[in-house]
Amino acid sequence: MRAPWNGAARVLNGKATAAALKAELKERVAALRERGVTPGLGTVLVGEDPGSVKYVAGKHADCAEVGILSIRADLPATATQGEVEAAVDGLNADAACTGYIVQLPLPAGVDTNAILERVDPDKDADGLHPTNLGRLVLRASGPIDSPLPCTPRGCIELMERHGIDLAGRNVCVVGRGVTVGRSIGLLLGRKDVNATVDICHTGTTDLAEHVRRADVVISAAGSPGIITPEMVAPGAVVLDVGVSRVVDPATGKGRIAGDVADGVDEVASWLSPNPGGVGPMTRALLLANVVETAERSL
Numbered sequence: 001m002r003a004p005w006n007g008a009a010r011v012l013n014g015k016a017t018a019a020a021l022k023a024e025l026k027e028r029v030a031a032l033r034e035r036g037v038t039p040g041l042g043t044v045l046v047g048e049d050p051g052s053v054k055y056v057a058g059k060h061a062d063c064a065e066v067g068i069l070s071i072r073a074d075l076p077a078t079a080t081q082g083e084v085e086a087a088v089d090g091l092n093a094d095a096a097c098t099g100y101i102v103q104l105p106l107p108a109g110v111d112t113n114a115i116l117e118r119v120d121p122d123k124d125a126d127g128l129h130p131t132n133l134g135r136l137v138l139r140a141s142g143p144i145d146s147p148l149p150c151t152p153r154g155c156i157e158l159m160e161r162h163g164i165d166l167a168g169r170n171v172c173v174v175g176r177g178v179t180v181g182r183s184i185g186l187l188l189g190r191k192d193v194n195a196t197v198d199i200c201h202t203g204t205t206d207l208a209e210h211v212r213r214a215d216v217v218i219s220a221a222g223s224p225g226i227i228t229p230e231m232v233a234p235g236a237v238v239l240d241v242g243v244s245r246v247v248d249p250a251t252g253k254g255r256i257a258g259d260v261a262d263g264v265d266e267v268a269s270w271l272s273p274n275p276g277g278v279g280p281m282t283r284a285l286l287l288a289n290v291v292e293t294a295e296r297s298l
Contacts, residue, residue, distance in 0.1 A: 151281075
């Protein structure tokens with residue numbers, strides 16, 4: 001599948017691609033408004049974790065950019081199980097809310113699984129509700145009329161919008177988290193994508209051999225530098241999705257690190273940066289889920 005490759009990797013620019021996608025969504029939102037429908041994105045934020053606060057603020061900034069209504073349910077860190085459930089029930093019942101997310105992590109003492117399963121599947125903006133994942137399992141071909149997992153969909157969209165055809169490609173996914181590793185194979189294996197998927201993780205025996213066979217490597221292990229240049233076949237496409245926080249022992253300062261080590265850009269044909277690659281696509285595809293749910297309501 002791979003042609004000989006002797007150059008530096010081209011960049012899978014998630015920021016530019018997400019900007020183009022949001023411009024398209026803005027037009028679709030305007031068309032919906034003309035028909036009397038305004039998509040609304042809700043968020044449930046419990047506590048004041050700095051990362052969560054920043055992430056939720058970014059979501060609402062994205063909404064303002066494309067014309068989606070913002071709906072917030074902010075609770076203190078002391079909120080009880082019942083109070084969080086009441087916030088979820090409120091958004092389930094709110095006709096102005098087309099889709100919403102429950103920001104994780106939730107405080108200790110709150111049953112996260114019970115909260116997530118309480119979300120109305122039709123309003124599951126993340127596309128990770130058990131009902132929606134079940135539909136994805138059952139529908140390997142034909143249309144899917146429910147929200148899709150944002151990050152896996154963002155990975156595929158990023159490659160397709162850069163002209164990378166995944167049909168017939170061997171894809172090695174490294175990671176087994178629900179957000180990416182356990183769900184992306186369901187999308188890649190659908191007949192409209194038609195890739196062959198190898199799901200690996202940090203406990204895989206001879207991980208390097210699995211990665212070396214792949215035309216496309218999607219690493220979401222959250223293990224800094226786990227994908228090294230020696231593991232990657234020349235000309236492979238590499239997406240760095242893993243996120244870790246590492247501390248420089250010399251300065252004591254923290255920074256975000258991806259799964260892909262230095263030097264992979266000299267072997268791969270395409271490489272998504274981290275940050276600036278799949279992250280912006282995830283945010284844009286969450287908006288897409290909200291807009292598509294509103295369109296289906298018509």
